Amino acid sequence: MSMRITQSMMYSRAKADVQSGLLRYTQLQQQVASGKRISRPSDDPAATLRILPLRNDLRNLDQLSGNVALAQETLDTGAASLEDASALMQRVRELTTQASAISSAVAPAVVSSGPSTSPSKPLSQAASAVGSPRRRTQR
Secondary structure (H helix, E strand, O other): OOOOOOHHHHHHHHHHHHHHHHHHHHHHHHHHHHOOOOOOHHHOHHHHHHHHHHHHHHHHHHHHHHHHHHHHHHHHHHHHHHHHHHHHHHHHHHHHHHHHHOOOOOHHHHHHOOOOOOOOHHHHHHOOOOOOOOOOOOO
16 A cells, blocks of 8 residues: 655645754754753753762862862961961060160160060960951962
8 A cells, every 4th residue: 555645744744854953953052152062951861960970079179179268268377376476476585685684673674665566466366267358478
């Protein structure tokens, strides 16, 4: 039994081919515009299964990067506080040496002209909040 191909069937087939070509063209244009080959999981389910763990890894890397930056900032703040405390201790040593070298009558005047910072300054610097714009080193 043979089947007759009518004009209507040819028209319907041509119309379906044009529509599928237009759909494919629209998908390709969307890929070019977004820069992504997969915009929905249904575009490529197998690739979607490979992408999901990679996205999770990227989020973890971003979190780790933020943690490293915070740790570096904390170390910088601690180092700055230690430098300030060390300078203050050096000045106290100098004044103590000077006071022991001169007569005991003049010593109280020299010691009283000593460090211009209060002894509590290193403690307040150590307790300062991480991220304060007080003293940052340039990299």
